[in-house]
Amino acid sequence: MSENAAVAEHPTGHPGPALYAIIAVFLVILTLMELTVYYVAALQPVLVPILILLAIAKFLLVGGFYMHLYYDPKIFSIFFIFPLILACFIGAALLMIFSALATRLAV
Amino acid sequence: MAAQPRELQLEQPNYLTSERGIYSWLTTVDHKRVAVLYGIASLFFMLVGGIEAMLIRTQLAVPNNTFLSADMYNQMFTMHGTTMIFMVIMPIELGFFANFMIPLEIGARDVAFPRINALSFWVFLSGALFMNMGWFGSVLPDAGWFGYANLTERPYSSGINVDLWDIGLLILGISTLLSGLNFFVTIVNLRAPGMTFMRMPMFMWAMLVTTILILLAFPCLTVGLIFLFLDRFVDTHFYRTAVGATPILWQHLFWLFGHPEVYIMALPAFGMMSEIIPVFARKPLFGYAGMAYSLVLIAFLSYGVWGHHMFATGMGPVADSTFTITTMLIAIPTGIKIFSWIATVWGGSLRMKSAFLFGFAAVLEFTLGGLSGIMHAAVPIDLQQTDTYFVVAHFHYVLFGGMMFAILGAFYYWWPKITGRMLNDTVGKWQFWLTIIGFNGTFFPMHFLGVWGMPRRIYTYPPGMGWTFWNGFETGCAYLLFIAFVIFAINIISSLFIGEKAEADPWDGRTLEWSVPSPPPAYNFESIPTARGRDAFWIDKYGVIVDEHGHGAPAYGETSGAGAAAVEHHEHGGHGPVHMPAPSLYPLLFALALVLGAAGAMMNWIRIDILAGLFLFFSIIGMAFEYADHGEERPHADPPTYHGIDHRKAGMWAFLGSECVFFASLISTYMVYKPRNVGPGAEVLNIPLTSFSTFILLMSSFLMVLALAATQRGDRKWSSIWLFGTAFFGLIFLGGQVYEFTTLFLDEHLSMQGNIFGQTFYTLVGTHGCHVAIGVIWLLVLAVASLGGRVGKSRALSVEIAGLYWHFVDVVWILIFTLIYLMRTVKNA
Numbered sequence: 001m002s003e004n005a006a007v008a009e010h011p012t013g014h015p016g017p018a019l020y021a022i023i024a025v026f027l028v029i030l031t032l033m034e035l036t037v038y039y040v041a042a043l044q045p046v047l048v049p050i051l052i053l054l055a056i057a058k059f060l061l062v063g064g065f066y067m068h069l070y071y072d073p074k075i076f077s078i079f080f081i082f083p084l085i086l087a088c089f090i091g092a093a094l095l096m097i098f099s100a101l102a103t104r105l106a107v
Numbered sequence: 108m109a110a111q112p113r114e115l116q117l118e119q120p121n122y123l124t125s126e127r128g129i130y131s132w133l134t135t136v137d138h139k140r141v142a143v144l145y146g147i148a149s150l151f152f153m154l155v156g157g158i159e160a161m162l163i164r165t166q167l168a169v170p171n172n173t174f175l176s177a178d179m180y181n182q183m184f185t186m187h188g189t190t191m192i193f194m195v196i197m198p199i200e201l202g203f204f205a206n207f208m209i210p211l212e213i214g215a216r217d218v219a220f221p222r223i224n225a226l227s228f229w230v231f232l233s234g235a236l237f238m239n240m241g242w243f244g245s246v247l248p249d250a251g252w253f254g255y256a257n258l259t260e261r262p263y264s265s266g267i268n269v270d271l272w273d274i275g276l277l278i279l280g281i282s283t284l285l286s287g288l289n290f291f292v293t294i295v296n297l298r299a300p301g302m303t304f305m306r307m308p309m310f311m312w313a314m315l316v317t318t319i320l321i322l323l324a325f326p327c328l329t330v331g332l333i334f335l336f337l338d339r340f341v342d343t344h345f346y347r348t349a350v351g352a353t354p355i356l357w358q359h360l361f362w363l364f365g366h367p368e369v370y371i372m373a374l375p376a377f378g379m380m381s382e383i384i385p386v387f388a389r390k391p392l393f394g395y396a397g398m399a400y401s402l403v404l405i406a407f408l409s410y411g412v413w414g415h416h417m418f419a420t421g422m423g424p425v426a427d428s429t430f431t432i433t434t435m436l437i438a439i440p441t442g443i444k445i446f447s448w449i450a451t452v453w454g455g456s457l458r459m460k461s462a463f464l465f466g467f468a469a470v471l472e473f474t475l476g477g478l479s480g481i482m483h484a485a486v487p488i489d490l491q492q493t494d495t496y497f498v499v500a501h502f503h504y505v506l507f508g509g510m511m512f513a514i515l516g517a518f519y520y521w522w523p524k525i526t527g528r529m530l531n532d533t534v535g536k537w538q539f540w541l542t543i544i545g546f547n548g549t550f551f552p553m554h555f556l557g558v559w560g561m562p563r564r565i566y567t568y569p570p571g572m573g574w575t576f577w578n579g580f581e582t583g584c585a586y587l588l589f590i591a592f593v594i595f596a597i598n599i600i601s602s603l604f605i606g607e608k609a610e611a612d613p614w615d616g617r618t619l620e621w622s623v624p625s626p627p628p629a630y631n632f633e634s635i636p637t638a639r640g641r642d643a644f645w646i647d648k649y650g651v652i653v654d655e656h657g658h659g660a661p662a663y664g665e666t667s668g669a670g671a672a673a674v675e676h677h678e679h680g681g682h683g684p685v686h687m688p689a690p691s692l693y694p695l696l697f698a699l700a701l702v703l704g705a706a707g708a709m710m711n712w713i714r715i716d717i718l719a720g721l722f723l724f725f726s727i728i729g730m731a732f733e734y735a736d737h738g739e740e741r742p743h744a745d746p747p748t749y750h751g752i753d754h755r756k757a758g759m760w761a762f763l764g765s766e767c768v769f770f771a772s773l774i775s776t777y778m779v780y781k782p783r784n785v786g787p788g789a790e791v792l793n794i795p796l797t798s799f800s801t802f803i804l805l806m807s808s809f810l811m812v813l814a815l816a817a818t819q820r821g822d823r824k825w826s827s828i829w830l831f832g833t834a835f836f837g838l839i840f841l842g843g844q845v846y847e848f849t850t851l852f853l854d855e856h857l858s859m860q861g862n863i864f865g866q867t868f869y870t871l872v873g874t875h876g877c878h879v880a881i882g883v884i885w886l887l888v889l890a891v892a893s894l895g896g897r898v899g900k901s902r903a904l905s906v907e908i909a910g911l912y913w914h915f916v917d918v919v920w921i922l923i924f925t926l927i928y929l930m931r932t933v934k935n936a
Binding site for chain 1: 327750751752757765767770771778782794802808811819911917921924
């Protein structure tokens with residue numbers, strides 16, 4: 001079937017099925033790595049940073065290649081990344097505020 | 108009900124007379140007509156909100172008054188705030204003025220999504236009427252416009268009052284989000300050739316920034332309202348201390364929305380002032396770039412100041428200090444704007460028309476509100492002023508002094524363009540002075556009352572507190588203010604019948620809306636204009652030297668009339684028929700179904716909800732396939748977009764940006780509450796099962812891109828196969844989630860009500876599951892349409908947009924899988 005064609009520039013500027021397949025393989029590998037990190041006791045001290053890095057890697061692969069941010073006009077990346085940063089800021093701010101509150105209440 | 112785009116002949120009459128009859132208004136998608144509908148509805152609610160205000164002031168006129176009961180007083184001040192913010196100021200600014208003016212000021216024929224525009228209005232109207240149903244039976248919302256938990260919880264508000272507020276606001280939020288998305292894409296994509304960002308009218312800058320604020324602030328409110336809905340209807344405890352939760356969470360979610368909301372109302376008003384003042388000063392806007400950048404800076408900072416509404420909750424010295432600094436910082440860009448408006452007026456040839464009087468008075472009154480706002484940045488002062496009438500004075504100087512004055516100015520300024528009739532300027536000046544006296548007389552003494560200790564939200568007070576005189580005085584002035592609005596109502600109604608006919612350009616305006624007749628034709632512009640400078644129409648009228656970069660300074664004061672080079676008319680569209688979108692009944696049907704579903708949810712009428720769900724589904728499908736050529740790329744029929752990107756794709760990305768904040772609020776709540784959990788927690792989660800689900804969802808994304816690639820090739824067979832495959836994988840994922848939820852509930856006894864983990868977990872993961880379910884339905888519809896030959900190569904974008912949504916759901920799951928499942932053993936994530 002034609003899906004087996006090599007990576008080729010599509011008229012839309014998007015990659016072909018072959019590159020999509022490679023990305024899928026990477027996604028599976030990264031998920032397996034996540035599970036490995038999760039189940040290996042020796043890695044528990046660095047569980048959080050490794051898992052976050054792996055999640056970011058998967059996020060970038062899906063966003064960059066499947067959602068075509070890597071290929072499409074940069075304006076779409078702006079539409080997405082600015083809210084993403086704001087979302088992270090909101091999450092971090094709430095965690096810090098409630099964490100400080102919990103600490104004060106505990107004292 | 109297949110409808111085709113209309114072909115309008117250019118000699119057609121204006122938008123008000125191009126079509127006639129009630130049905131034409133019920134089905135209209137013309138941005139100007141939709142704006143008029145918004146205007147009528149908003150003015151009606153202004154009357155309602157005004158009556159509520161007068162009832163409040165009458166009750167407070169004398170001590171120990173029994174004019175209103177305590178309960179009715181609660182309902183009145185709650186509805187006054189809610190009405191004025193969500194049903195008057197926002198819809199007038201966004202739905203009426205912005206809706207009418209955005210396409211006209213950027214040189215477009217309509218907004219990017221005309222039917223969504225109509226949908227926004229009908230959803231707005233249904234939400235507003237839904238909330239006001241409480242008038243029947245005196246069960247209006249009664250917990251304040253801020254709805255502080257846990258006052259809003261079922262044990263403390265057992266009636267349907269808060270239900271109406273909660274569900275009504277959710278509906279109004281949908282409307283606002285749709286408008287925000289629509290206007291954002293319109294301004295980004297539909298600007299006329301040559302209209303760079305730095306050539307846009309300042310009102311367009313204000314609206315662009317406002318729409319970004321809407322897209323990124325409303326999701327926080329939506330999440331907060333969903334939690335409240337679950338607390339009231341499913342008996343969860345998001346805001347109850349019973350299982351370790353805290354009502355403070357509501358305040359954070361509400362003010363994360365609430366402070367940007369202040370600017371969602373303020374920035375359009377700033378834009379209006381920036382349009383009105385230069386025209387009546389006959390000078391260009393001073394410091395254009397600084398004005399534009401300060402809008403952006405205000406918006407940016409507005410997300411970091413919500414905590415100043417919460418100093419009294421005891422957030423701690425670090426948080427208090429941070430919010431103090433950010434609140435003080437926001438005064439800088441606001442100050443830049445105030446000084447720029449003053450500098451614009453300075454040395455100008457002022458024309459003291461009503462529009463200018465209101466527009467410039469807005470600067471002065473808003474400055475007073477801003478100054479008292481800065482006081483609230485200082486925690487010690489804020490703690491003294493919290494919950495006193497000082498705060499009531501402050502926000503009325505901002506909301507009425509800043510915004511309502513600007514809105515009234517905009518009425519006098521743009522009314523001729525909208526209706527083709529002039530408002531009586533002498534009557535306007537009477538209204539202006541009465542408004543000035545009535546407004547300041549009503550609200551300025553509240554500063555003193557607040558400092559003297561009068562708490563807000565009290566329905567009466569005893570004599571001998573030193574508050575009696577000023578309360579009586581304020582009530583008298585409030586009646587004066589009401590008379591001013593009666594005069595305004597007489598002016599606008601009489602102008603429709605006996606008002607002087609307006610010319611196309613009665614104020615010697617600067618921007619493109621004044622280049623078309625008053626009222627404008629349905630198609631706005633005979634041909635799309637090309638803007639070669641800022642203040643494009645002024646340059647057109649009076650001439651300008653334009654350098655090769657198009658940075659020519661407008662030649663203000665010159666009257667040679669030698670110009671006509673600045674606004675050229677783009678050849679596209681020519682002088683033949685103009686393609687305009689066809690009317691549609693589906694937006695109205697959708698809104699009716701939505702309000703039906705809301706009533707069903709509130710009253711627990713399951714059959715009604717199922718019926719409403721079916722209606723909603725068929726309305727969406729109807730809208731999707733209404734046009735025979737819907738979704739088809741028509742490069743020769745549609746005007747080119749400014750950035751060469753498709754509206755729908757831009758709209759989907761903007762929506763996904765909004766969704767980022769939505770899920771951030773949900774995930775943050777889970778993580779904030781995780782350490783507070785007592786009882787079964789994340790250790791009961793089934794990692795192998797969810798790992799399999801994760802694998803399935805990731806592979807569904809792979810199938811999705813294959814479907815897109817096949818559609819782009821024109822391979823219908825494989826397009827359908829991959830689309831069905833993606834939907835099938837989505838169904839497997841959902842099946843896994845149903846199995847997981849069932850086993851957690853039956854085997855681990857993890858319920859929504861039992862503990863804090865159960866409610867946050869089910870809500871977060873369940874919300875994601877709902878997104879997956881919507882995606883599955885979307886994909887199945889596309890797959891069936893593809894099989895039927897309705898999704899070919901020319902409509903590949905439809906598949907791409909569905910794919911964007913699907914991949915987004917996938918990336919959200921990547922985060923959920925990591926943060927909720929794999930980090931389950933981390934206590935303080």
